[in-house]
Amino acid sequence: MPNPPSITLNNGVEIPQLGFGVWQISDHQAPAVVGQALRAGYRSIDTASIYGNEAGVGRAVAESGLAREEVFVATKLWNANQGYDTTLRAFDASLARLGLDHVDLYLIHWPAPARNRYQDTWRAIERLTGEGRIRAAGVSNFQPAHLQRLLDTSDLVPAVNQIELHPGLQQNEVRAFHAKHGIATEAWSPLAQGAVLADPVITAIAGRTGKSPAQVVLRWHLEIGAIAIPKSATPARIRENLDILDFQLTDEDLTAIAGLDRNLRTGPHPDSFN
Template sequence: MTVPTVKLNNGVEIPQLGFGVFQVPDQETTAAVTAALAAGYRSIDTAAIYGNEAGVGRALAASGLPRGELFVTTKLWNADQGYDATLRAFDASLAALGLDHLDLYLIHWPTPARDLYRDSWRAVERLAAEGRIRAAGVSNFQPAHLRRLLDTAELVPAVNQIELHPGLQQAELRAFHAEHGIVTEAWSPLAQGAVLADPAVTAIADRTGKSAAQVVLRWHLQLGNVVIPKSVTPARIRQNLDVFDFTLTGDEMAAIAGSDRDLRTGPHPDRFN
C-alpha cells in the first residue's frame, strides 16, 4: 500500500500516516515495528523518553528495507535541553537507533519554565546544517512558544507534533501552522479511544462500514494532518492503514468538527516542565 506524502517546508516529504511507539516496552517494540513495516508503514515515530529507540532500530535493521524508503523520527527529552546537551542527546538517540542520520528530530516539549528551547533549537539547526537530520521540528509547542522561537530562529520548524483529535482540534494552533508553513502532526489521534463513541464518528462508521478508528484517521488525513496511530496488535496495525479507500463528505467533516470539547489526554504544554 502506498501512503501519500506531505511536503515539508524544506522540500522533504513525510508519509502522511506513520506508526507511533509511545508506551510500547522496548522488548515489544521490535515485533510491533516489524509488523508495521510488513503492513506497509514506512514512517516510524519514537522518542528518547520512550526507552524503545533500540527496539525500533532492531526492527529497521532486520527489515532489509533500503534506508531511503524509511522515515524515522525521534525526540529530544526535556532533561536534555540546552545547546551542548541537545547535541549529546542526539548522538545517543542515533546510536540507539543504529542509524547515521534522522529524517526528523523534534524538541519534545517547550518546558517554558526552564526556558531552554531556543538554545536547544540552535543545536537542532546545527544538526540540520551538518546533514545529520533531514528535517527539524518541535512537539507540543503553543503559538506563544512558536512566536518566541521564530524571533531568533534561522530555520522555521518543519513540523509541530501536537495532541490532536476530534475532542481537541486546536484551531488556533493549526491556523498558526498554516500561516508559517509548519506541518501539523497529530499524536494521540484517537484520544486513546475517548472519541470513538462520539455520535458523529459512529454515524459515519455505520454508513461506511469502517471502524470508528478508521473514520477518525480519515478525518485527520482530509484535514491535511500527518498522523501516527499506535498499536501492538497486528490486525489493528493493518486496519489503521486501511483508510485510503473511502472519503468523508463535507457534512461529515463538519459534524466531527462539532465534537471539539478541549479534551486532553496529556499535559498542557504551558504547564508541563
C-alpha cells in the same frame, strides 16, 4: 494495500501522512511490533528518547529488508536534555541507540517553558541539521507563543509541530498558526486513546461507510491535512489503521466532526508541563 500519501515539508523533505507511533511499546517488544507495522505497509516510525525503545526501533528498521531511505524515522529530545551542549550529546545518544547515521525528523518533545532552554536547544538542532544529521527539524507540543519565539530568533522554521490532536481537541488556533508559517501539523494521540470512538457522530459515519470508528477518525486527520501516527501493538489493528485510503468523508461529515471539539486533553498542557 497502497502506501499512504506523503506531505512535502517546508524544506522539501517528504513525510508519509500516516505513520506508526511506538509510545508505551517496550524496547523488547519494539522489533516485533515495528517489524509488523513495516510489513503491513507503514513507512514512518515515530519514537522518542523518553520512550526507551529507540534501540528496538532501530533493530526493526535494520531487519526489515527495506532500504534506509524507504523508512522515515523520527525521534525526540527529552525535556531534561534541553540546552545547547546537552542537546548535541542527547542527539548522539539517540542516533547510537537507533544505529543510524541520521534521522529523518528530530523534535523538541515539549517546550518546557519553565526551563527556558528551547531556544538554545533549537540552535543545536540548527547545527545538526546543517551537518546533514537531521533531514527535517521540528518541535512537539509547542503553542503559538513558543513557536513565535523561535521564529523571532532563528532562520530555521520548524518543519513540523507534533501536537495532541483529535476530534475532541481540534487545536484550531495552533493549526492556523502552522498554516500561516508553513509548519506541518502532526497528531499524537490521534484517536484520543479511544475517547472519541464511541461518539454518535463518529459511529454513525462508521456505519454508513462500512469502516470502523478508528478508521473514520484517522481519515479525518488526512482530510484536514494533518499527519497522524496511531499506535497499536495488535496486528489486526495495525493493519486496520492503515486501511483508510479507499473512502472519503463528505462535507457534512467534516462539519459534524468539527462540532465535536470540546477541549478534551488526554495529556498535559504544554504551558505547564516541564
